[in-house]
Amino acid sequence: xxxxxxxxxxxxxxxxxxxxxxxxxxxxxxxxxxxxxxxxxxxxxxxxxxxxxxxxxxxxxxxxxxxxxxxxxxxxxxxxxxxxxxxxxxxxxxxxxxxxxxxxxxxxxxxxxxxxxxxxxxxxxxxxxxxxxxxxxxxxxxxxxxxxxxxxxxxxxxxxxxxxxxxxxxxxxxxxxxxxxxxxxxxxxxxxxxxxxxxxxxxxxxxxxxxxxxxxxxxxxxxxxxxxxxxxxxxxxxxxxxxxxxxxxxxx
Numbered sequence: 001x002x003x004x005x006x007x008x009x010x011x012x013x014x015x016x017x018x019x020x021x022x023x024x025x026x027x028x029x030x031x032x033x034x035x036x037x038x039x040x041x042x043x044x045x046x047x048x049x050x051x052x053x054x055x056x057x058x059x060x061x062x063x064x065x066x067x068x069x070x071x072x073x074x075x076x077x078x079x080x081x082x083x084x085x086x087x088x089x090x091x092x093x094x095x096x097x098x099x100x101x102x103x104x105x106x107x108x109x110x111x112x113x114x115x116x117x118x119x120x121x122x123x124x125x126x127x128x129x130x131x132x133x134x135x136x137x138x139x140x141x142x143x144x145x146x147x148x149x150x151x152x153x154x155x156x157x158x159x160x161x162x163x164x165x166x167x168x169x170x171x172x173x174x175x176x177x178x179x180x181x182x183x184x185x186x187x188x189x190x191x192x193x194x195x196x197x198x199x200x201x202x203x204x205x206x207x208x209x210x211x212x213x214x215x216x217x218x219x220x221x222x223x224x225x226x227x228x229x230x231x232x233x234x235x236x237x238x239x240x241x242x243x244x245x246x247x248x249x250x251x252x
Contacts, residue, residue, distance in 0.1 A: 004122055007033035007050040009041045009066060010080070011059045015107075019080065022111045023054065028118045038064040050075060052101075052125060057081040057090075067094060076100045076125045078117070082107035101125055134191035136169070137180040148196075150174070152210045152225050153237065156184065156203040170225040170235070172210070200247055201240040214239070214248055221247060 006029045010016035013036055023029050032048050035041035038059060053075050055066035067090045070077040079091060081104065095102040101124035105113050135143045152170045157178075167179040184205055188194055197205045200221060212222040212234070220236045227233045239247050 003028060003030040004118075004125065005030050005032045005049065005051045006054050006078075007031075007035075007041065007045045007048065007052075008054045009035050009038070009059070009069065010056045011036050011062065012056075015056075015109075019054070019109055022109060022114055023118075025111055026114050026118055028122060038062050038069060041069065045073070052076040052078065052121070054078045054080060057087045058083050065090075067091070070094060070102070074098070074100060076121070076128070077102055078121055079104035080107060080109050099128070101128065131191070136177075136190065137182070139166075139178040139180050142180070146171075148191075148193075148207075149209070151197075151207055152223050153204060153206040153235075154179070154182075154184065154187075154197075170223075172224070172232075173226055175226060175228075198243075198246060200237060200243050204237060206237065211247075216248070219244055 006023065008016060008020060008023070008031055010019055016034060016036055020031050020034055023031055032050060033041065033044045035044055053070060053073065055070060055077055057066035057079055058081060059065060065087075066077075066079055066081070067087060070079075071094060077094075077100070079087075079102075081087065091102065091104055101121060103117060103121050103124075105117055132148055133145050134148060136146050138144055150172045152172060154167055154169045157166045157168050167182045167184065168176055169179055170176045182190070184203075187197060187205060192205075196208055198208050200206050206221065206223065210223050212224060214221050215236075218236075219239045219241075221239060223235055223237065224232050225235055
């Protein structure tokens with residue numbers, strides 16, 4: 001298993017060196033960024049692909065705190081601070097309002113502490129990353145690993161008789177596919193979150209994050225789907241009366 005790539009921010013050069021040595025000693029992480037101030041840290045991390053942050057919270061006279069940086073970068077974060085109690089409310093709010101793992105330990109940081117908290121932190125990150133993908137069977141290929149965020153909507157195709165037939169799935173990064181052995185009523189069994197993939201009519205489920213706008217007059221939503229390389233198209237999908245109230249909450 002590959003090591004977790006982390007970026008460390010600690011305003012004390014001495015403590016930064018000690019923290020990096022202890023993190024490396026756990027053999028669970030690889031330190032790819034280290035800095036003693038927010039400016040240097042942000043410049044470095046923008047050029048990397050860190051998996052997680054290890055941040056001091058109180059950075060002395062810095063223009064930012066560790067909380068500010070975590071909020072801006074939206075990456076899993078392990079706070080290490082001697083003033084955890086002073087910032088507890090901020091940590092709690094970040095944890096509540098975020099879907100990413102947020103952990104904290106108090107200084108002094110020891111190797112023993114890190115060995116205890118890092119496995120839990122890494123497991124949380126792995127669980128989140130796993131949840132971002134699902135496996136879907138298409139008409140011509142099975143067990144395709146698909147990013148949840150690339151799915152725009154799923155619809156039931158109907159034949160000439162109007163009876164339900166195949167399910168068609170639309171993406172942001174690939175042409176539509178026909179789903180094999182797929183039921184809209186059992187989407188959760190496949191890993192779909194019903195609060196994210198909302199119903200707009202009996203034949204359609206839409207990724208709420210992909211709704212561009214909702215027209216109150218025509219009762220249609222607009223979404224953007226992949227058409228060809230470097231080309232997308234806007235689709236207008238009608239919303240049944242029973243679902244208009246719920247869908248209107250997602251209008252932009």
